[in-house]
Amino acid sequence: MANYTHDLIVIGAGSGGLGAAGFGGAIGLQVALIDKTSTDYGGECLNSGCVPSKALLHVAAQFAGAREATRFGLKIEGKADFGRVMAYIRERQDIIRERESPDYLQREYGLECIVGEAMLTGRREVTVNGRKLTAPRIILATGSRPRHLEVPGAEAVTQYDNERLFWELDELPDHLVVVGGGPNACEMAQAFRRLGSKVTLLNRGERLLQNDPPAAAAVLEQRLLAEGVDIRHHTEVSRFTDAHTAMLTRGGLAEGSLGFSHLAVAIGRHVRTSGLGLELAGVHVKDGKIITDEYYRTTNPAIFTVGDAYGREMFSHGAEKHNTELWTNLLSPVDRKHKLNNFSWVTFTDPEVATFGLTPQQLVARGTEYETVEQSLEHDDRAVAADYREGVLILYLSRPAFGSGKVLGGTLVAPAAGEMIQELLLLHQLDLDYDKLTNKIYPYPVGSRINQKPARDRAQQRLLSKWTKKALQLAYRLQNR
Template sequence: MPAEKYYAGFFYTNKSGMAKLTVYTFKQINYDMKKYDLIIIGAGSGGLSVGGFMVKLGFKVLMISKTAHEIGGDCLNDGCVPSKALIHAAAVVHNAREVSKFGLELSPEVDIKKVMQYIFEGQEVIRAHENKDYFEKEGFDIAIGEAKFTAVNQVSVANTNYKAKKIVLATGSRPKKLTAPGIEKVTYYDNRSIFKINELPKKLLILGAGPIGIEMAQAFQRLGSEVTVVQHSHAILSHDDKELTLILQKRLEEAGIKILFDTTVSHFDSANTAILKTKEGIEMTVALDAIFVSIGRQLNIEGLDLEKANIKVEKEHIVVNHYLQTTNKNVLLCGDIAGNLQFSHAAEQHGRLILNNLISPLKKKLNNKHMSWVTFTDPELATFGLNEKQLKEQNITFEKVVQDFANDDRAIVDDYRYGKLILYISKGFWFQKQRILGGCMIAPKAGELIQELILANVSGMSINTIAGKVYPYPVATRINQKAVGQLKMKLITDNTKKLIQLAFKMFS
């Protein structure tokens, strides 16, 4: 506790020519300054990845979280973990209904409370090693409360001051709120509230066709909701290849999900009625029981008193360089707050970069050319590396390989012949080392199927390694070899054939 000191002041005042002694007393709290090697504000994926390693190296680390429950961050509490648990539960329900093809019939009703209980139980398993007591046993100091900068290398939490050589801001982001007339009338969900529902909405209106919106659309449709998605632009998943997103869009629509493009919410007439407006100004009425809002993310930078640490903010984003340093070089950004790609694994990438730059004289810059992401629908849509637009902008020559799954044996027996793989490979001749520059895939478990392609992309591995690999038959990843083989065959020109034929005559 801070020590309390009392002071007295003696003052003479004149009143009506008379001298008078006035005594003032006041109390000053002397705050003790606690010193650390590293302070981390935020206890999500990014902050934990940095802090955990620094603690293991023997550094004195303070981690600050607004509440004890928020330890684990958005990923554990409101993002990746509960959403993937919900997707899994919805997939189980969907697959169970699919058995009707083989003569089995099940009740169509889903108990949403049991689904939510399943999500909660999964979170609690992970929370067993992502909580205040656990991290304190691991060697962290934990402060609970709102952090505010008091100087360039100091912060205050709950009337206690802390100082460190380096400070990492990892406060994350939150869902943007929808503002529309009548919004107060409707049942409103976003990713912070949707995993606590007690009743399945019969009609669910989803605003936003990004990864979160599309994943939730399919999950709730499979659980039994009638789902309508409203998207302000002309496509779903705008950061992915349109050739593949169209395949996913078609499958979602065939399942019964209605998607309205170039459309926004005008207002809400009642708790069960939304008035939508198209780009052309045409209005339409949509019935609903609830809305799920997924229109973007807002960075958590309010209340930090960043100006006291000489940290500059422009257009609601903290100014940051390629080393993830703010305008105060001793304060670094990690995760969503860096204003970059908002993925948990991007936060982990930031964490590795920060750790390197904290302890190594060889400083590294942030480089996203190998970044990958997955939209966890069924089928999954996975993307990695550089896309066609980026390659052209950087004047990188490449070969585009498009491999469909129509005649792939595993796709035939597992019923996903609609699948497709696109690869961008550096140009070269038959014996040259060609590398995978990027690509994308749509297929069940595409996020797993592309992992060897991501490894090849990151490591600069030759496509000959994949071409020469012996795959057990009929694993699904054989499609990767088929795509590479397709390119290798394109490299066989008439002259190459003549050389091979000559070699056959001479050496066989």
């Protein structure tokens, strides 16, 4: 380590920091992993993001299932006991926290886990708890924070973002207003509606899930409407008149007032840049983000960013992708550039909306010719039996001179869609022809058979052309005289 105290210093122990430090420790490097408190270990995903939100969705699904069962004679009444709901969520967090605690990480990976406020105090120097640490490489995995509404009267309102929601909310809202139209907003709107809250969703855009296909978003919107969520598009909060009343605009015009008991905001996130000493280390910031190149390097080439600090894919698995590419660069003379070819994301509503690979916008920007295949689930046997016929599969396929084309990307809307797209994502990642699925035998009637349906339909169209049929007839007659 020459004159350094460590081989690597990682600031932030969320998804990005745990991955970066854990791999370094696993290969025997002396790694310092720093975060503010012991409960901050695990980061946003464990404490206020993926884990608690999915636990909440799981509980809400139990309520939805019970209500569905009233069709068959079950009698139910009442709302959720929110105290018990939150107790369940914290139990689930504690189970996972055992393997993300400082003690566990030190024991399992040999990391030096430090609890304290870290600040960059030099180009390769970090100060924490009055102690100066140095390393040839420093990784910033310092995460992001939720955006809040900044309108007149906002200071009088408690804005429950995903962090405050799981740490401060102690009662089931009577009327929850959710501001936003992305995955987090849709998940929270559906969950609280299922638990028994009245829910109004205010979306400034023209539709939900702007990063997913319109047809997919429309399926989810119809489900939310059917469950009683009041969805208002082109609608924004212009101001608050008191702690429980918002004045709205729709399409820029005054829409009137809306009363509520609680307000949840899901309108994006800011990269954390303050209080880190970035300027002392020569790390520059622009437009609220840490300037980082395609190889995860900041303006100080000894300092890198991963996870939300990178300012791009703000998902836990985005941090995993960043670390995979960054560690390739740290261990190899050939740098690996950040690419989004094989990325995917899931909105964990019911039904789930799962998107993978390249979007139409990305394909057009790259000048890639493609065709769109849209497959309804209306007549899929599993969808008929399990009552999700409104689902849809959308695929983007290349246009080769011969063959069926490669899977470039797509979206599936169905229960467990995030699990069902994995073979399509693998085809995409391995650059295999879509017709590889044509002769696969699925256990009947698994839901993922829908992935094969368009492939078989296309193969049948080729097989049943006029000249192909004549050739097959001749082959049969010659073989079976």
